[in-house]
Amino acid sequence: MxxxxxxxxxxxxxxxxxxxxxxxxxxxxxxxxxxxxxxxxxxxxxxxxxxxxxxxxxxxxxxxxxxxxxxxxxxxxxxxxxxxxxxxxxxxxxxxxxxxxxxxxxxxxxxxxxxxxxxSGRASATLRWQGVVIDPATLSVSRDDLPINLTRREFTILRLLMERPGAVIGKPALEEAIYGWQEGVESNAVEVHIHNLRAKLGPGIVQTVRGIGYRVGGEQP
Structure with a gap:
């Protein structure tokens, strides 16, 4: 945040x-x-x-x-x-x-x-999408009840995407969310974090909308 x-x-x-x-x-x-x-x-x-x-x-x-x-x-x-x-x-x-x-x-x-x-209009403290559960209070993530270890920035990106399922979030917005004033941003930093998220979460969770940004799925099931 x-x-x-x-x-x-x-x-x-x-x-x-x-x-x-x-x-x-x-x-x-x-x-x-x-x-x-x-x-x-x-x-x-x-x-x-x-x-x-x-x-x-x-x-x-x-x-x-x-x-x-x-x-x-x-x-x-x-x-x-x-x-x-x-x-x-x-x-x-x-x-x-x-x-x-x-x-x-x-x-x-x-x-x-x-x-x-x-x-953001949420009632629950946790976020859920297709078996993925994240808890902002403990910075914990799991998929199908199996814990997943994410870095702070990976966690922030996943939280932002899961708060708005179906919405596409662009690279500039993700960069602003995960880097403060004093932190340098490499040109491919977001792409690296997205790659790592996919490797850890498995296929089908984080999607690329070419030329626009990233999202998780469509409407919440």
């Missing part, structure tokens, strides 16, 4: 970036409202972790502005201001969730997966 983290504490920002990457996310990190605004205009994110107290303004003001511009990206507020009035103000401004500091990283990851799942 490609996410944006907006936090001005450098130690916490580094910890969030490393921890959420280990949990299967692809995080970009900024420390101000201005940088967050620029990032949100330049890239598509599946969720945002947003601190309220930032050096150049309020995260709530940034949130409200994004909602006025009809940006529906799920946003989780992360802040030391955890009074009931603060939570109400954040939620009324358009936040999808609110987590006070200090917090547990596993809970933050679970909340991010939950708001992303709600945003």
């Amino acid at each position: 490609r996410i944006l983290i907006v936090e001005d504490d450098p130690i916490l920002l580094d910890g969030l970036t490393v921890g959420l990457k280990l949990a299967g996310f692809t995080p970009d990190a900024v420390s101000s409202c201005a940088d967050a605004e620029a990032a949100l205009r330049a890239s598509d994110y599946e969720a945002v972790v947003l601190d309220i107290m930032l050096p150049d303004g309020s995260g709530i003001d940034l949130l409200a502005q994004r909602r006025r511009e009809h940006d529906a990206t799920p946003i989780l507020l992360l802040t030391a201001r955890d009074q009931v009035a603060d939570r109400i103000a954040g939620l009324n401004a358009g936040a999808d969730d609110y987590l006070g500091k200090p917090f547990d990283l596993d809970e933050l990851a679970a909340r991010l997966r939950a708001i992303q799942r709600r945003g």
Whole structure:
């Protein structure tokens, strides 16, 4: 899941970036409202972790502005201001969730997966297609009850395809989902990941639509 983290504490920002990457996310990190605004205009994110107290303004003001511009990206507020009035103000401004500091990283990851799942209209935490089952919470994959070991990027590609069965996702969208700002992208990286997925999952799961992109099957059986 490609996410944006907006936090001005450098130690916490580094910890969030490393921890959420280990949990299967692809995080970009900024420390101000201005940088967050620029990032949100330049890239598509599946969720945002947003601190309220930032050096150049309020995260709530940034949130409200994004909602006025009809940006529906799920946003989780992360802040030391955890009074009931603060939570109400954040939620009324358009936040999808609110987590006070200090917090547990596993809970933050679970909340991010939950708001992303709600945003995509899914009720179940797991994804299933023709015997393939993936669980974003544990980064586990199986086919016909046999476990399959995928890399983080292979898992992300498979998750994106299985969230929209029948939809074709182009190479640029897959690249943006699996690589952050600081990571170089080789020209054939997506093709290599797709090749590895097919080798591990077996035939008939990941399909190529020549000149457009990749998909899994048609309508969900």
